[in-house]
Amino acid sequence: MKKEKLNLRDIKPNYKKEHSHDDGHDHGGESSGVKAYTPAIVSFVMLIIGIALDYFDVAFFKDWIRIVWYGIAYLPVGLPVVKEGWESIKKSDVFTEFFLMSIATIGAFIIGEYPEGVAVMLFYAVGELFQNAAVNKAKRNIKALLDVRPKEANVFRNGNIESEPPETVEIGENIQIRVGEKIPLDGILVSEKAFVNTAALTGESKPDTITKGANVFAGSINLESVIEVVVTKAFKDSSIARILDLVQNATARKSKTELFIRKFARIYTPIVVFLAIGVTLLPYFFVDDYVFRDWLYRALIFLVISCPCALVISIPLGYFGGLGAASKNGILFKGASFLEAMTKINTLVMDKTGTVTKGVFKIKTVKAIGWDEKEFMNYLMAMEAQSTHPIAKAILEYKTEEANFKATEVSEIAGKGLKGIVNGKTILVGNKALMTAHNITVVAETETIIESIVLVAIDNTFAGYVVIADELKDDAKETIINLRKIGIKNIIMLSGDKDSITQKVAAELRIKNAKGGLLPEDKLNEVELLKQNPENKIAFIGDGINDAPVLAASDVGIAMGGLGSDVAIETADVIIQTDQPSKVVKAIKISRSTRKIVWQNIVLAFGVKVIVLILGAGGLATMWEAVFADVGVALLAILNAVRLQKMNWD
16 A cells, blocks of 8 residues: 555545455445446336246247347346456456356357356345345444544734634644543643543553643543643644554555455466367367357356356355344454454454453442541541542542541642541542651552552541552453364453552453553564564454554454544444453354355355366256356345344343
């Protein structure tokens, strides 16, 4: 792919390149409603009417009228295939299924078997519709992908605040960010402090308090109060632009999967064509009463029989069944090629925050020293009620009896915590630096705690602590166990969160290989190292903007679609709508069952085809028998594919 200058205004959800029709050809994208089905419907109706007129031997339906009628029925479904065949020939790719179907059906018209010629193309068109329906269904079910790029920046200009596109803001200008807004550009904080959520960029599970002079990054969310930032980088050099540029480059390195029919057709088609030529010409040397027209007729019958419509329809039907089964289970594949790719996965790399953890804080441990736990928590909760920090919110979820504990004279000590009065007692709530500043000695065990910890002192005496941690998702442990059961032995965790926390979570899940404190580039480099071993087929599971480059670079990118970032959802090949990691196990099971059924359909279609081809070459089968054989195989393929909808994936 040619690398072009990245313009984030032009970034839109785009499936045409990577996730469009899987036969390797551009079919014009997603058609809408009746328009997509009209050609097949017109051909089908005209074919049925034509067959009925033939059956009842209607007087006017003869000669040129009959030819014109079937010719018109042929055009809506046949012309696009003939055109594809011609375009392939111009590119020196002669022996494609399009070429074979074209000469077979045109041959059918030459020998006067018009209904068969129409029927062959109609079946191919139906197969295409099934395939397009599967891909389009996945597209429609994916949640609306919003542009992650901040759309405007509030710039101080001429004594006023003006809303401008971020691209127009210059280095050195000051911008204002309101509560809940994304920071539009990289810069330095001018305000005294800010409370920002950088999870989408770094994977850090805990929102961060920063002070004047600290760096802020585009894509972070301002959580607490209106802040002012001086811009230090142009928008094209911002953190968001850099990450999305990584996505673009990683996508360029992803090879497109070819479905089996494309590879098979390159072998099957020339063999069939040369066999048909042989059926026409070779009997001249061995048959005494050789009549060219008779053997040409037989060769054309051979071509009609050999047309791989049952093969063509059996494959998309199988994948359609798999895509439908996945969709019913809250798993959205962006194309059949990713169902196929999922079957080859042997290495699973995963993010931590929001992927195997809930991404929300909960009280893990309450340790009161010299106080009743409930009374201790009442003092703490009275203080935290004055804060909007996520940790405070987690503490306030603690269940205790109603108590008349009110905090007064509460003040915040920047970067350390809170000080106030509750029921006449001086309360300190914060980190170790706060305790040290007030000459309060804390218990030694707090030094070994990895997670976020809130220390509490009452009347200048250490009173205890509360440990706050991100919780594992309910099905996280079960997911790792089941992944190993289905043969995924190489499981790796890569996180932007602190390495100590990452290692602790990995240990809980019994994942031996884990790394924390990684930037987006670091995650990408880790996956690229894994890809150097050609035996590694890698799936990556993530949910943040920082995961997007790795999602694009992996063989299969899997995004958490419920709470995941828009860029991650857009970049990924598979979307888990419910945010449950256990659905990844189901996705692998569904893809493997789909592959099994597709191969059953291929063997069935090919086996019947070979038998009928032999009969046709010997003059023992007519074209109608061949067409009906194909119809029967196609119906069996449909019924086989429907089984996917009924299977139990638990």
